[in-house]
Amino acid sequence: MHRDIPPSATRLYFLDWVRILAFFVLxxxxxxxxxxxxDWHVKSPFAxxxxxxFMMLSSPWRLGLLFFVAGxxxxxxxxxxxxxxxxxxxxxxxxxxxxxxxxVIVPPQPYLEVVEKLGYADGYPAFMGLYLQAYxxxxxxxxxxxxxxxxxxxxxxxxxxxxxxxxxxxxxxxRFDRIAARAGALLQGWRLIALPAAVLALARINLVEHFPxxxxxxxxxxxxxxxxxxxxxxxxxARVPGFWTRPALLRWQxxxxxxxxxxxxxxxxxxxxxxxxxxxxxxxxxxxHAIYALLAWSAIVAACGFAARHLDRDGPARRYLNxxxxxxxxxxxxxxxxxAHGMKPLRIAPGTEAVLLVVLTVSLSFGAFELLRRAxxxxxxxxxxxxxxxxxxxxxxxxxxxxxxxxxxxxxxxx
Numbered sequence: 001m002h003r004d005i006p007p008s009a010t011r012l013y014f015l016d017w018v019r020i021l022a023f024f025v026l027x028x029x030x031x032x033x034x035x036x037x038x039d040w041h042v043k044s045p046f047a048x049x050x051x052x053x054f055m056m057l058s059s060p061w062r063l064g065l066l067f068f069v070a071g072x073x074x075x076x077x078x079x080x081x082x083x084x085x086x087x088x089x090x091x092x093x094x095x096x097x098x099x100x101x102x103x104v105i106v107p108p109q110p111y112l113e114v115v116e117k118l119g120y121a122d123g124y125p126a127f128m129g130l131y132l133q134a135y136x137x138x139x140x141x142x143x144x145x146x147x148x149x150x151x152x153x154x155x156x157x158x159x160x161x162x163x164x165x166x167x168x169x170x171x172x173x174x175r176f177d178r179i180a181a182r183a184g185a186l187l188q189g190w191r192l193i194a195l196p197a198a199v200l201a202l203a204r205i206n207l208v209e210h211f212p213x214x215x216x217x218x219x220x221x222x223x224x225x226x227x228x229x230x231x232x233x234x235x236x237x238a239r240v241p242g243f244w245t246r247p248a249l250l251r252w253q254x255x256x257x258x259x260x261x262x263x264x265x266x267x268x269x270x271x272x273x274x275x276x277x278x279x280x281x282x283x284x285x286x287x288x289h290a291i292y293a294l295l296a297w298s299a300i301v302a303a304c305g306f307a308a309r310h311l312d313r314d315g316p317a318r319r320y321l322n323x324x325x326x327x328x329x330x331x332x333x334x335x336x337x338x339x340a341h342g343m344k345p346l347r348i349a350p351g352t353e354a355v356l357l358v359v360l361t362v363s364l365s366f367g368a369f370e371l372l373r374r375a376x377x378x379x380x381x382x383x384x385x386x387x388x389x390x391x392x393x394x395x396x397x398x399x400x401x402x403x404x405x406x407x408x409x410x411x412x413x414x415x
Contacts, residue, residue, distance in 0.1 A: 012076075012244070013314050014307040015069050020321045022066055023329060024362075025058055030151075030333055031357045034340050035350055041113040041150070042341050046350040053266045060265070060292055061258070061299035064200075064230040068300055070158055071234025074165055079239070083170045087163065094159040097383040101152045101330050107131055108334050109150050112341045114138045145216070151333040153215040157224075160217070161231045168232075177239050184240030192246050193254060193298055196233060200226060201293035205286055230300070244308045251305030254298040261295025264288070327372055327382035328365040335361045 033040040036052050078086045111127045114120040117140060120127065130137075131146045138144040149156055169176045187195060207222035214220050237243045247254070268288045276284065339360055343353060372378045379386060 011314075012072065012312075013318060014244075014310075014312040015072060015304070016318055016322045017311040018069055018303055018307045019066070020318070020325055022062055023325045025062065026329070027332055027336075027358060027361055029055060029058060029062075030336050031354055031361070034336070034357070035354065041109050041337050042116050042344075044340070044350060044353075045344070045347075053269075056265060056269075057262060060262075061296040061303075064226060064296050065300045065303055066154075067158075067161070067227045068230040068234040068304075071161075071165070071231035071236075072238040074162055074231075075169075075235035075238035078166065078169055078235075083166045087166045090162045091159065092380070093383050093385075094155050094162070096380050097326070097330060098149065098152055098155045098159070100381040101155075102147050102149050105330055105334050106148060106150045106152060109337045110138075110144055110146060110148055112337055114144065116341065149215075152330070156217065157215075157227060161228050164228070165232070165235055180236040180239035183233075183236045184243060187237070187243075188246065192250060193257065193294075193301055196229075197294040197297040199229060200297055201290040203229065204289045204293050208289060226296075244304070247301045247305035248308040249305070251302050251309060254302035254305060257298040258295050258302055261291050261298065264291055265295065323373070323384065324366060324369045327369045327384065330382055331365045331368055332361055335364050 032051055032055050034042065035044050035047050036055060037047055037049050038052070074086075074090070077090075081089065107128060108124075110131070111120075111124055114127070118138060120138070135146055136143050138146070172179070203222070203225035207225055211219060211221040211223075213223040215223065265288065268284065271281070271284075336357060339357055343356070346353075348356065369382075372382050373384060373387070376387060
């Protein structure tokens with residue numbers, strides 16, 4: 001029988017592993033974005049629709065999963081540190097890398113984007129002058145917003161949600177724990193899957209077609225709903241004793257629901273109005289929005305359930321990777337964009353090229369981390385806690401890498 005995991009007495013090692021494994025899926029997905037027909041910063045000459053069904057294996061749920069896990073970690077830290085100390089620590093760990101990333105790490109991405117899409121030829125120094133002046137003249141179907149945070153949007157949103165959670169718990173006090181207890185009493189058995197999925201389905205049905213994801217905070221209501229709701233739910237269930245046995249018991253059922261939802265989603269994406277007609281398509285579209293939400297939440301339950309059942313263990317690998325994931329997250333997308341652009345003239349077969357991109361991105365990201373972790377000045381710029389002599393690396397959880405954009409979410413203005 002699966003043993004229970006105390007909600008606050010011990011570190012939830014399995015959630016660290018969820019974050020770590022999601023990061024490696026993230027690299028695969030961002031490499032995949034170079035080869036699919038969806039808009040991205042740079043595109044392969046071999047880009048097409050073939051890999052898109054496999055990209056959809058993770059795109060519906062990874063964002064929600066990582067915000068859910070972040071909510072759990074934030075809630076546990078709030079209980080341990082108190083509101084003021086928690087907000088100060090998280091603001092330093094999130095905002096410093098965000099500003100540094102926008103000024104130093106991210107700019108090569110929009111630079112190569114305007115080189116490839118608009119034929120910009122004035123060089124990187126000239127581009128940086130325009131970038132820092134918030135130039136808005138790089139336009140095609142829409143204008144590129146500069147400066148940009150591109151893939152670091154997740155850090156900005158996580159900070160916003162962190163502040164909101166601190167404000168909520170500060171105002172509610174012990175009532176937050178009572179609300180968590182009521183939520184825990186409700187989310188048992190089949191309701192653990194059905195009720196959150198129903199809330200997310202309502203959000204998707206009512207918002208997704210009116211507020212397309214832009215990653216720009218303002219007007220991004222659909223993305224906020226699908227991100228903050230899992231974050232808040234994670235913060236609540238973190239206070240529920242015995243909660244983690246529940247997804248562990250439902251892991252196979254949740255995986256089956258998610259797999260079925262993915263199958264239906266892929267089939268629906270292959271349907272055209274010529275087959276079903278526009279009126280029928282409108283009805284089915286609303287149903288598919290609900291199935292999408294059910295798929296997403298079921299995958300989150302399955303991921304947490306399997307991890308709680310099989311990955312609740314500590315060790316040197318977890319400690320190393322848990323410290324590495326935030327710096328590697330900051331670096332990885334710029335590496336992919338630069339490497340993909342540089343390899344394009346070689347005309348390597350796309351399958352081989354994709355493997356090379358993955359290997360090089362992982363190697364260079366972790367190689368850079370090995371240098372950064374040894375440089376005290378650089379550590380805070382990449383979200384690493386100050387290194388104390390004779391003390392193991394800080395175990396405060398760094399924010400997880402962002403879940404990736406769905407096809408409709410890809411915006412040149414937001415990354």
